[in-house]
Amino acid sequence: MVLQPGLKRRLTRVFVSAAAVAALGASSALAAPAVVAEPSATTIPGVDEIVHSPNLRSIANVPQQGPFTKDSTGTDIAFTKGHAIIGTYDGFNVFDVRNPYRPKIVSQVLCPGGQNDVSVSGDLLFLSTDYARSDNSCNSAAKPASDKTAWEGIKIFDISNLAAPKYVAAVETDCGSHTNTLVPDKRGKDVYIYVSSYAPAANLPDCQPPHDKLSIVKVPVKDPAKASLVATPVLFPDDGGNPGGTNPDGTRRSATTGCHDLTALPEKDLMAGACMGDGVLLDISDRLKPRVINRVQDNVNFAFWHSATFNNDATKIVFTDELGGGGMATCLEKFGPTRGANGIYEITGRGDNRKLEFRSYYKIPRLQSETENCVAHNGSLIPVPGKDIMVQSWYQGGISVWDFTDSAKPKEIAYWERGPLSNEKLVVGGTWSAYWYNGHIFSSDIVKGLDVLDLNDWRTFPAKLVRQNEFNAQTQYKLHPGFNK
Template sequence: MKSSRRSRHRSRVLGAIVASAALALTGVAGAPVAGAQSSVPGVDEVVSSPNMKHLANVPKQAPFNTENAIGTDIAFKDNHAIVGNYDGFVIYDIANPAKPSIVSQVLCPGSQNDVSVSGDLLFLSTDSSRSDDSCSSVSQPASDPASWEGIKVFDISDLTNPRYVSAVETDCGSHTHTLVPNKNKKSVLLYISSYSPAADLPNCQPPHDKVSIVEVPVKNPEKAALVATPVLFPDGGNAGGPNPVPDLPNRSATTGCHDLTAFPEKDLMAGACMGDGVLIDIKKPLEPKVVERVQDNENFAFWHSATFNNAGTKVIFTDELGGGGLATCNEKVGANRGADGIYDIVGKKKEPKLEFKSYFKISRHQSDTENCVAHNGSLIPVPGKDIMVQAWYQGGMSVWDFTDSANPHEIGFFERGPVSDTEQITGGSWSSYYYNGHIYSSDIQKGLDVVDLQDPRTDAAKKVEFDEFNPQTQPVYKKKHS
């Protein structure tokens, strides 16, 4: 989810969508999958294609049961799902996917609180200005030079009792972060994505065309430290500008990156950097180098996230038009905005090129009270196929096939009706990921959902298992992993 200034995260997320009322709801367009609904479901009504079976929901529980306690990203460890929340994080036991249960909850406010895991360590992104780096901090203006935001480190060797270990402050905070294991295996590197500098923010000064890299020693996590701040766009990024469609948000200028996805086996990273989509060479981990860069000033407003296919020959970039708050899944916005852009990686290994092939967007129109746009997803590991599951906020989750880059198509979906049919309340699936045979979704307001995808086209994926999975650190899928 996008926010324009560090000190405005919560108000931006929950209340910045007045323009959405102008976006009209119309009938379903395109060719939906078999079993798709022909009208908007009722409030909280669950609907799905026949091949998507809803196994379980665990509602948010106190102190995370308020509208402001927004559920965010997910990481996985030893059949546990760890779900970030604007107020901290929650650990679920998912050994029995049909009966997930809460193991522990950690109250540690500071949006977005995106998470990743490595062994007994958990990392938590804080992207709102706080009075200090503790979990008892309070909100404080980003214009105050004493304010803090950055990355926190927890020991989760005891999943029932996580222990706060250390923190590292980073410029402009940590909106998201991407874990890359260090080749010496003695530490992990965290590539911190942050953006939106301003002259009146002492800890977030323009230009901000860089990432921050934090190194965390595995055996001494209390010694986590900032080790590099490489500039990705020395000549500046996309300057941004008006959206070609009236009444839609402007195209974002590039002032940092929103999300980075690593493919460690290829020493490659894909960056969604607000106005730019990039490929980054990370052979020298502390000296990442942009080797390819594309823009889409006609249809993309905010480059949000990236996903490689398993062969590392394609990248899916998402456009989070409206920052996750607008109702963009409708006829007015159309099929090419607030969508995925599919790019093939072509050319020589040392000089890769991103070649645009097509767009993908869910065809089920949502109501004008439902925030809906392309968001976080992961591959479904089917050998020889490129299939992924993806969150669309109140558009639910979609399973779609992009094996033919020029002709992607949906093969399954799950969604709820609007949180409200009279007012816009930010809700829906923030992240939808495939892990060890099932789909897990972090719903902003409804908690954790578990879905069983029952389809012969994806059955082979059930043979792939991981003890640990961070979706923004893509592995190469094989039948068994430890």
Template sequence: MSAVLVPSASADGAPGRDDIDKSRNMHLVANIPKQGPLAAPNAYGSDWAFQGRYAFGGNYEGFTVYDISRPTRPKVVTVVHCPGSQNDVSISGNLLFLSTDSSRSDDSCRSVPKPATEKSAWEGIKIFDISDVRNPRYVKAVETKCGSHTNTLVPGKRGTAYIYVSSYSPSDTYPDCRTPHDLISVVKVPLKNPRAAHVVAEPVLFPDGGNPGDPPGTPWPNETRATSGCHDLTAYPDKDLMAGACMGDGVLFDISDPVRPRTITTVRDDENFAFWHSATFNNRANKIVFTDELGGGSAATCNAEVGPEKGANAIYDIVGKGDKRKLKFRSYFKIPRHNTDSENCVAHNGSLIPVKGKDIMVQSWYQGGISVMDFTDSRNPKEIAHFDRGPWADDLSVLAGTWSTYYYNGYIYSNGIQRGLDVIDIRDRRTDKAKRVRLDELNAQSQPNYFD
């Protein structure tokens, strides 16, 4: 695989901000910068959800609706200003769910920051009616313990959806987020009456407390975070399974009863995993790719000093049947390029590229760019495509890079922390069949069954 590097325009010979290093099969076809109140440097682009001709891009200051009916010419439909990190998004029918994981003065879109030490502070899930995408209506807020860092949609029966709310980092000084916090919140949403949404369960996932982690002062980059909740949950509703990336633990759950998720097996990697961050099943649900967010996304980990096994993906096979299933480690994968020490880079959010008989994933690596990984052979994953720009700044003072990159109806969509929307066309015989796959809706943390 050959690469194309646009010549640098910087005076010192280092890559410039707009330089592009990419494989020949990756083609940038569109970019739309962040808009209006969502354009500030601290208004980070975050997650994606897709429905029909629209893409919904989360941002720490709200969310943007894009018309992607012509992916090479996307258009901004509307910008909703509603501050509150992280503002991860999920969609079901006419409803959009927005995660708020920063302590706010109230649950409105006019709120301001307020210390979590104050009982009246608010964090949780916001629900919008998007039946008119040009004018989303805020209809309900549900407060959850420790807020909502991420959310995962699980379809229920009889017009119901369940939202699994992941949150962590409790403190006994926080009235609404005290220790121990070994749970998730399950929000039940009647889809035709979202104002009746409420927390229906708070299942404890780690009755033994989870991974105790390493003591403070453990030398970089060897510290493993203690488990105090989950960072991200990826459901595979068609298989009644869910993968949990829970700080110091990786977990496989049975979600046949959505209100009572049940642990099947747990795995740890205190040698190389600092922070179990996110997870992706392959389509057959016999593999899971877990990511390690070493440094919390703000550190330069894609370098020789950190090496190829930390801040990486870990690929596990699911072996056995039923409650005897186990997770067996097979390999690590990290982008095969070193970034500069001014670029925050680590494994982050991605999704499958649906090719029948193959396991291929596209993924964000912050300022490491976008990588496409073939993990069909779970012992020997390999990169088959990449797209990367030069450093955003001369140091790590500004968080940048791509936060979430997902494949939807023939194109790759990246939500850039600073750059906004990128649309990329991957043209490769190994992935071309995926262009024929069409979805009506995609929430990457609620994986569809593409083929079975």
């Protein structure tokens, strides 16, 4: 989710209420929602009513509970050892999802500091803090980012015991850590955390313009307490990236002052950057010196380059445009099929001559109401050999499964969504992230908690054979039946 540049740094408390670390068990609460299948493209379901295609159904829901409440905004997901770890602005939940029909909470860690996006590597978990705090502890208080003593950055937890995570270290980074991307080194001794952050301002001592850089944190696997900031490469040293402006329909186009999301493909030494006003292809063969190979802009339809996903053969990248920052109703007729959508780009050429070539847009075909925040958001590939199929969150637009094997003609093959949280006013909610893991779709809903869905479609049956021990959406590997990472 995006807050407008300059605004997020002035906010000192957003969906944050907890101030201690706890690890405790809780039983899951499984919802059995009413279902109405196959609405028309113009039908708006009732409040909390679920609609879906026949091939995609809900099999479990675990609402926020224990120390987390309905105000504990659910964010991103990482997976390890058959467990889903879901961030919230208050901390994170650890779910046992080995039986996807009966997911169970095994621990909850209170550690405020939105967004608390998560990634995992072995026995380590990395937590992003992008709201200024009084210190790096989990007992910190909100503090203005204009205060030089405020803290933002990466927190590191030992999750060797998933029932009792332990906080072991923290590394401060300029502008905080909105998201983080894990990249292993080539020797297997260390991991690098690429920190994405943005929205500098003249009154922010640790986030000065233009901030066209990344922060890279080195974490020794065997001694994570020695984690440190080791590089701050500038991606756009010559022109500073997209200067921003106004799109033809009057909406604002973001200037590039950092990156929102980075997605690595370590086997190929590649990274895709969604950098506010630019889509970027990077060479990361030297882990501390990422190098821009090619960059693209879309000054007609894209407002905010938010995230990126490679296809399985590393011949395409799907970039998302988070028009309205995730808090706006953009799945309306007046925005059409190309605003707040995905842009599909093919990678052509070889080596330093590789280019990103635009092919088409994809947006969910179902209109939403004026009270539903809806725009392209986080998703992942469904590993089907020879096909490019993705599952993706659209906030209150729900979950879409779509095929972009033909880059010029993407099409939806399944969907699932709840009706609006309110018919009276826009209330922010819906699915933040939807990822494929070990045969099922797992979704983090901002308000409703964890959803688990079963996709029963002949086109995706081969993906049921893929097993992963560990999964981070922003660290991709070539997947195939029998794969285990």
